[in-house]
Amino acid sequence: MNRQAFYPHLSVDCVLIGFDEEGLKILLVEKTHVESGHTGAISKLPGDLIYEDEELDAAARRILFDMTGMSSPHLEQFHTFGSPSRIKNPADREWVEATSGRKIGRLVTVAYMAMLRISTKLRKLMESHKTRWVPVDDLPELAFDHRDIIELALERIRSAVKKEPALIYDMLPSKFTALQLRRLNEEIHGKSMDVRNFHKKIAARPYIVQLDEKEEGVAHRAARYYRFDRKIYNRLYCRN
Amino acid sequence: MNRQAFYPHLSVDCVLIGFDEEGLKILLVEKTHVESGHTGAISKLPGDLIYEDEELDAAARRILFDMTGMSSPHLEQFHTFGSPSRIKNPADREWVEATSGRKIGRLVTVAYMAMLRISTKLRKLMESHKTRWVPVDDLPELAFDHRDIIELALERIRSAVKKEPALIYDMLPSKFTALQLRRLNEEIHGKSMDVRNFHKKIAARPYIVQLDEKEEGVAHRAARYYRFDRKIYNRLYCRN
DNA sequence: CCAAAAGTGTTAGGCGTACACCCATGT
DNA sequence: ACATGGGTGTACGCCTAACACTTTTGG
Structure with a gap:
């Protein structure tokens, strides 16, 4: 982070939906857990706070690029999640506060989705990251309300493809x-x-x-x- | 405002789409202008900051109720607008800062829409407010990016009705x-x-x-x- | 009787859906 | 030869869209 972060109460999360020989998958990252008696890392969606003067779309694009090295895919905002209870889980709250370095009462996140093919080239680009592609029907326990976010994304992907059938081909070789x-x-x-x-x-x-x-x-x-x-x-x- | 407002950087705006004998209309409120050499009130969408511990949906519902006295209509979040340039207009910025009582770098707004019939009963409920129903094809100059918000709402209303045809009847007697x-x-x-x-x-x-x-x-x-x-x-x- | 809107049937084409069998290839 | 997936055609029902005239009512 070389630019100053924008408000620590607003973030962008990306549901990156990939497709390979095995089927539809979601990109998850490990939430590096804070010491507090809790054990085991929990998975979450890739996301980040927004920089000052950064468009929401640009923040999403940045996250997409940081995770995949790709910048081309169609990226679409689909919902904003802002329930006060999103971070009611103590472990989640600790993590957020440790990461942002502040006390956080509430964290509103703008969710984006993108569809892409999981090519060998992409896998290579992503080798260095602590990320993994998880089949949509085999999701692990997720931080925050990220499961809800994914579920809504999977619903919305249908309308997105109906409106713009060409999106399908972003996911295929x-x-x-x-x-x-x-x-x-x-x-x-x-x-x-x-x-x-x-x-x-x-x-x-x-x-x-x-x-x-x-x-x-x-x-x-x-x-x-x-x-x-x-x-x-x-x-x-x-x-x- | 009897409860403490949530962050002054996050608001909810409502595109209330009404229908009467004359056609489709949008509910606009007057932005009471701050003295600064600028003259004339400019119209805007009804909206407000979010209270602490208030769900986004609840904030939208509250705005709907405050404006119309109605609570039943189907209310749907459709997009979040957060461009740093949203409040680049000096008059808009002044108004925001005067209203919230703070210096604001940026204002992110979560936009909702609802469809309702403009009945005589509704008109009566709304008599006291400084609001007006404006035909969609005759919108005046609007504050912020509210014209963009309305345009997107009018696009989305189509998908909403396609998904749930019953929504149409909320707009009819x-x-x-x-x-x-x-x-x-x-x-x-x-x-x-x-x-x-x-x-x-x-x-x-x-x-x-x-x-x-x-x-x-x-x-x-x-x-x-x-x-x-x-x-x-x-x-x-x-x-x- | 005139103006203004209400109401009424038929036809053609496109689209989705249901359904069963033979073909090419590697082991 | 057999297992595995690849590839092909027909028929029906539904929805959409095009198209013009008669009816009712108040003025």
């Missing part, structure tokens, strides 16, 4: 199979889809272009690769 | 004509609808029930009244 795309959709919407109907849908979207390339070395019929063509997409939907 | 319902929909979605298709839609919704009553004293064929039956609605859609 540049070449992907129909199965990967379908699994991702299924995880986001929480229900399984019919394979045939799904292929029809892909075929109907001109911005999902079939490649000649296929999978290699798999123990079954090799799947075609597809890619997302953003130019075609933008031309069709005028939004940029 | 208990007995309403097809025209009123259609006009309201048109204003919310920003496009006109076909009359026949609209009647078909009404007829298809079992929770919009036709009354025997008709308009009286109008200079044309009298329109039927309808009412919204929340019981039927809830039974159909399982929520709450």
Whole structure:
């Protein structure tokens, strides 16, 4: 922190939602625990206080960058959590006060979410951090109300994708199979889809272009690769 | 203010969206101007600082109640505005500092919206306040970034209604004509609808029930009244 | 009788959904 | 040969959207 922190009562937390071969995951960091008889580190969402003169969006972007080394993903504010009881847990309160160096009555946090693919490149960028990607359906105990925050994020991701379907492709490799795309959709919407109907849908979207390339070395019929063509997409939907 | 205010850097603003015979309107209050060479009161959204130990939602509800005497309407947080440049206008800054009695570097506000009908009963409740309902397409100059806040609210109202169609009926009298319902929909979605298709839609919704009553004293064929039956609605859609 | 708004049916296309079998590949 | 996932077509129902004339009422 080389700039002076803004009010110690306002923070930004980021729900970074990633996707890899195994499924949807959330990025968690360890809350380095303060000595107080409590044992074991507890996980939390990445977040930080806001610097003076820093836009909320910029603070979120900074946290995203510090955690992942990425700056491109679509980042979206989705809710502000400010219940006085957010930090009623003594261990949480101690940690906040130790971290900020002040007595804190209440901590209001503006929550953002971003969707990204967990690529090997990303994993490499993140090696140095004490972070981990945790499957959404296997979350550990979390500090503060971070579980609520994640739950709301997972609800909102659905509306975000409905409004802007291109977001899906931020979570996929540049070449992907129909199965990967379908699994991702299924995880986001929480229900399984019919394979045939799904292929029809892909075929109907001109911005999902079939490649000649296929999978290699798999123990079954090799799947075609597809890619997302953003130019075609933008031309069709005028939004940029 | 009989309780101590929470941090003077965090406020709640409410975009109260009302509907009457004339159309969609926003509730604005006059920012009583501080002497400083600037003349003329400027309008703003109703809002206030947050009390200690007060939930954000509760603060919004309090503002709603103070302004309208109503407590029932659906109130929904939709965005937090915290740009350092929000109060760059000197007149705005002066007002904030005079009102809170402190030097303020930055003011972060959590924005809520509610939809309600502008009934004669409501008008009576509000007579005492220095508030006015202003048509959405005829907004005056506004303090801070309140115009941006309203614009976002008007965008969000659409998603809110799509998710929960019953919200529409909070803005209508208990007995309403097809025209009123259609006009309201048109204003919310920003496009006109076909009359026949609209009647078909009404007829298809079992929770919009036709009354025997008709308009009286109008200079044309009298329109039927309808009412919204929340019981039927809830039974159909399982929520709450 | 005129003005002003109310009310009414049919058709066509798009979209989602349900459903079952053969194909390619590695072991 | 067998296990594993890849890939394909048809039919139905629902919703949306386009489109024009007659009815009722007060003035």
